[in-house]
Amino acid sequence: MTSNVVGVFADPQSALTAAGNLKGAGFGIPELMSPVPIEGVEAVLGKKKSAIKNFTFFGGLIGGIAGFALAAGTAVLYPHPVGGRPIITMPPYLIITYELAILFGILFTVVGFLVSSRLPAIRNRVYLPEAAVDKFVVTVPYDDDDHFKRAEAILSNAGAEQIRQLGEED
Amino acid sequence: MVAETNNLGYTDIHEDVVRSIVKTGPKYYIALATAGGTTLLCFFFPWFYQLYYGIGAAGMNHPGVWGTYLASFIFWIGLSHSGTLLSCVLHLTNSSWRKAMYRSAEAMTLFSLVVAATYVMVHVGRPWFIHWALPYPNQMELWPNFRSPLMFDVMAITTYITGSTIFIYMGSIPDFAAVRDRTSGWRNTMYTLLSLGWRGTDKEWHRLHWAYTFLAVLIIPLAVSVHSIVSWDFAMSIVPALHQTIFAPYFVVGAIYSGTAGIVTVMFVLRKYMGFERYITKLHFDNLGKLLLVLSLLWTYINAVELFTSWYSGTSEEYEAVGFKLFGFYAPLYWEMILFCAVAPLLMFSTRFRTSFMPMLILSIVINIGMYTERFLIIATSLPRQYLPDAWGVYVPSAVEVSIMVGSFALFTTLFLVFVKIFPSVSMYEVKETMATPKLGSVAPASGSPA
Numbered sequence: 152m153t154s155n156v157v158g159v160f161a162d163p164q165s166a167l168t169a170a171g172n173l174k175g176a177g178f179g180i181p182e183l184m185s186p187v188p189i190e191g192v193e194a195v196l197g198k199k200k201s202a203i204k205n206f207t208f209f210g211g212l213i214g215g216i217a218g219f220a221l222a223a224g225t226a227v228l229y230p231h232p233v234g235g236r237p238i239i240t241m242p243p244y245l246i247i248t249y250e251l252a253i254l255f256g257i258l259f260t261v262v263g264f265l266v267s268s269r270l271p272a273i274r275n276r277v278y279l280p281e282a283a284v285d286k287f288v289v290t291v292p293y294d295d296d297d298h299f300k301r302a303e304a305i306l307s308n309a310g311a312e313q314i315r316q317l318g319e320e321d
Numbered sequence: 322m323v324a325e326t327n328n329l330g331y332t333d334i335h336e337d338v339v340r341s342i343v344k345t346g347p348k349y350y351i352a353l354a355t356a357g358g359t360t361l362l363c364f365f366f367p368w369f370y371q372l373y374y375g376i377g378a379a380g381m382n383h384p385g386v387w388g389t390y391l392a393s394f395i396f397w398i399g400l401s402h403s404g405t406l407l408s409c410v411l412h413l414t415n416s417s418w419r420k421a422m423y424r425s426a427e428a429m430t431l432f433s434l435v436v437a438a439t440y441v442m443v444h445v446g447r448p449w450f451i452h453w454a455l456p457y458p459n460q461m462e463l464w465p466n467f468r469s470p471l472m473f474d475v476m477a478i479t480t481y482i483t484g485s486t487i488f489i490y491m492g493s494i495p496d497f498a499a500v501r502d503r504t505s506g507w508r509n510t511m512y513t514l515l516s517l518g519w520r521g522t523d524k525e526w527h528r529l530h531w532a533y534t535f536l537a538v539l540i541i542p543l544a545v546s547v548h549s550i551v552s553w554d555f556a557m558s559i560v561p562a563l564h565q566t567i568f569a570p571y572f573v574v575g576a577i578y579s580g581t582a583g584i585v586t587v588m589f590v591l592r593k594y595m596g597f598e599r600y601i602t603k604l605h606f607d608n609l610g611k612l613l614l615v616l617s618l619l620w621t622y623i624n625a626v627e628l629f630t631s632w633y634s635g636t637s638e639e640y641e642a643v644g645f646k647l648f649g650f651y652a653p654l655y656w657e658m659i660l661f662c663a664v665a666p667l668l669m670f671s672t673r674f675r676t677s678f679m680p681m682l683i684l685s686i687v688i689n690i691g692m693y694t695e696r697f698l699i700i701a702t703s704l705p706r707q708y709l710p711d712a713w714g715v716y717v718p719s720a721v722e723v724s725i726m727v728g729s730f731a732l733f734t735t736l737f738l739v740f741v742k743i744f745p746s747v748s749m750y751e752v753k754e755t756m757a758t759p760k761l762g763s764v765a766p767a768s769g770s771p772a
Contacts, residue, residue: 186331186499187753188526199527207535218476221456225464243468246550247476253543254480257536261487264532265517268525272518280502282521283495285331 155277156299158289158306159313163189166287169309171195173291176305178298181291184282203263210259211252218251219244277317290317329599334752338496338745339503341595345742348594356734364728367721368443376446378721385705385716389726390444392696396579397437397729398478398551399572399692403580404430405485406544407612409537418608420751421600425591426584427489428744432736433583434482436729443725470553477547484540489744491533494519496745511743548576555699562642562703565630571623578616578662579692585609585685587737589678591746600747603676610675613688617666624663638708646702650715654694655702661691 160166167189170181180196183189193199222244230238265271282288289306293299299316306314371378381388404426411419442448454475458464465472498519501512519525552572555563565571585606592601631639646655665687668674675681705714718726740746 183523184521185523185526186495186521187750188530189523192523192527196523199524201528201531203528203531203535207539211539222467225456225458225467229458229463240468243473246473246546247467249546250473250476250480250543253539253546254476254483256539257480257484257487260532260535260539261491264491264528268528270517270519270525272520276518276520278520283499283502284335 153292153319154299155290155292155317155319156302156306157277157279157315157317158309158311159279159281159315160287160289160309160311161285163187163287165310166289167191167195169306169311170289172305172309173289173302176301178291178293178302181289182277184279184288184290186283186285186287189287201263201267203260203267206259206263206266207256210262211256213259214255215248215252217255218248221251222247275319277319286312292319329756331753331756334600334747334749334756335499337596337599338747338749339500341597341746342500342742343504343508349738349742353735353738356731356738359731360728360735362728363724364732367724367728371443371446371721372448378719380717380719380722384707384712384714385701387700387704388716389697389700389718389722390440392693392700393726393729394437394440394444395551395572395696395699396693397433397440397733398548399576399579399696400583400689401430401433401437401481401485401580402544402548402573402576403584404428404433405488405540406430406577407581407584409488409541409544412537413534413541417755418604420755421597421602421747422584422588422605423751424489424493424744424748425587425741425746427485427492428737428740428746429580429583429587430485431482431489432733432740433580434478434485435736436733438478438482439732440729470550470557473550474554477543477550481543481547484536484543488533488536488540490515491529491536492748493744494529495521495750496748499749500745545573548572555703560703560707561636561638562631562646562706563699565627567623567626567630571627574616574619574623575692575695578613578620579689581609581613581616582685582688582692585613585681586689589682589685591741592678595741595746597747600752603678606678606681607672607675610669610681613685614666614669617662617669617688621663624659642703642706645706646698649702649706651698651702654698658691658694658698661687662695665691 158166158169160169163185166183166185170183173181174196183192183196223239226238226240226244232238277290279286279288289311291302293302303314367378379388379390381390404423408419408423408427411423442451445451453459454465454471456465456467456472456475494516497512497516498521501509501516504512549569549572552568556565556568558564588601588605588609591597628643631643646652665684668680668684674684701716705716707713
């Protein structure tokens with residue numbers, strides 16, 4: 152069980168300031184929850200990198216190879232010459248290649264998204280339903296009372312409307 | 322855009338969208354029952370009749386072995402082209418006016434595709450053998466012929482349905498989460514599952530942004546390829562009037578054209594009957610009108626090119642095909658199409674016309690009637706009119722075919738009516754992005770910037 156201190160803000164700028172101050176004061180990287188993506192998060196909390204692009208790229212690559220292998224491979228398995236033309240005919244097989252490259256690219260992007268954003272969520276995590284409507288929430292884990300008081304001070308200085316404690320299953 | 326929504330707050334859109342899902346009036350049930358009943362009566366009943374008595378129940382016979390089933394198939398695939406494609410292009414070009422309308426536009430894509438796929442089943446006559454089209458070897462170890470445009474179709478359309486479904490679902494995850502918190506009972510369970518436990522953390526938003534962008538980049542070339550491939554079903558034959566290199570761009574432009582007109586129709590209905598007047602505004606109709614105008618000019622140009630290349634070929638069968646199209650049995654339909662799709666849209670040069678809702682609705686329907694005619698003519702003026710005059714014929718659809726055509730619109734409407742009660746039909750989080758962000762202790766400024 153991890154304990155978290157949670158600050159609820161009415162506007163994204165103060166939430167972002169609070170998150171930056173918490174990070175500066177030596178807390179772990181705070182987590183923001185918001186109804187819309189907040190601009191400028193990366194400037195405050197550090198650059199984010201995701202592996203999705205690799206999933207998309209290799210998905211497309213695997214799909215392309217699979218598509219060509221399907222069309223050309225099956226033609227070779229059961230050769231059926233038509234009018235002396237080649238068994239592996241490039242123009243039509245490239246279309247199959249193209250379609251399957253896109254199909255696999257899409258499917259792998261979805262897998263990449265799920266893996267890198269840790270969804271679907273299996274355990275219960277800190278969440279406030281207001282964060283889906285019009286509130287901006289900053290969450291940071293704390294160890295003891297002293298820690299909690301410091302975090303509380305930082306959050307209320309930044310203009311938090313409410314400060315709560317929420318537990319999270321490990 | 323901003324000027325029109327900045328007096329609305331985050332909670333307004335939230336309430337409006339949740340209300341559109343959970344509050345259902347008797348009018349909705351009447352509409353659903355009518356659409357569902359019409360689907361059953363006009364679509365499924367004639368189809369079962371055709372299955373029972375055989376494909377002869379349809380008016381297709383030698384030489385017109387393709388009929389309205391295929392024309393409708395092209396029409397519905399075409400109608401599907403604007404939603405996801407337009408949404409992807411506008412997403413990548415950062416057009417914020419897309420945000421209020423793209424969800425329902427994408428739904429249109431999805432349901433048109435479902436209807437189109439159903440038409441394939443209707444057309445093949447023995448749909449229980451549809452798995453023969455899938456890539457697997459039969460008992461003789463023979464695989465399907467991947468050189469056939471029909472196999473390209475199978476590949477392209479399955480990819481397109483998969484891609485569009487994933488795209489609309491991905492974009493809806495944050496909204497499912499928002500609706501999840503406001504519902505109870507079976508709805509809550511459904512939205513909990515659909516939202517995957519989305520919380521709206523900075524990390525999740527970042528991942529969603531990139532995944533969504535990659536999907537958009539993948540889907541644009543896919544959508545273009547789908548209708549090009551549908552056009553090759555025809556253009557790769559050696560039938561006069563079909564064997565044309567212009568066919569792929571012709572189909573793609575026609576598809577986006579009729580799809581955009583379809584979006585105008587759907588936007589009108591959503592605005593009027595689902596209470597989204599404050600989000601779907603004149604600006605959307607104005608922008609869609611400009612797009613439609615450009616597409617109509619392109620479409621007219623391609624039609625002129627098609628006639629020119631036929632004439633320039635200097636072959637008697639092409640002359641015959643063009644003559645039959647312009648002055649033959651179906652000539653009234655041809656000129657109706659020109660009037661509806663090339664002449665009437667010129668009205669949209671006027672800003673006043675583009676920003677008037679009712680005229681735009683009428684024009685959008687007129688354009689789609691014209692576009693349906695176009696697809697019908699492609700089939701009806703080509704196959705029954707090939708090289709040898711003693712093999713000529715005239716194709717006229719049977720009652721079963723006409724009924725199924727009417728029923729397919731009811732099927733689409735039914736699916737769409739179910740959609741508006743399950744999906745948040747306006748994207749909440751993206752409309753919120755276009756609104757001024759809430760400021761501490763101050764009223765929202767007069768002009769916020771779109772996020």
